[in-house]
Amino acid sequence: MFITLKAEKVLLGLPTHKDRAKASKKAIIYGLASGTCTDSKSLAENIPGNITVQDLYAQQLIGFYDYAKKKFHKDTKNSMLEDLKNGKKIYWGRYI
Known part of the structure; x- marks a missing residue:
């Protein structure tokens, strides 16, 4: 299975199902879906499930x-990604 560098970084950056679920929810709420591209297709192929659904998730x-x-x-200067991975509650307005 082919995986792009970006897809691999996303999998490493969001290593657990829980992290991915939180990230997906925030992406939906704030309109962050990237659109279908080589990276999303690659990521979708490396996440179990229906490929069409997984592409949107990717x-x-x-x-x-x-x-x-x-x-x-x-205040803390932590990245939003690090706070999510560390189980911190993400308050959108507190990140710049």
Whole structure:
């Protein structure tokens, strides 16, 4: 199975099903789905399930990953991605 570098980074950045579920939910709420691309197709192929459904899920994960790695908490300076992985509650307005 072929996996792109970006898809691999997303899988490593969101390693658990719980992390992916949270990221997907935030991506839906905030409109972060990236659209179908080589990376989303590659990621979808590496997540178990229906490939059509998984492509949409992959788009959401990529969108969240790209956004969250660039946003940092106003006070702690932790990235949104790190806070999500560490089980912290994400309050959208506290990240810049």
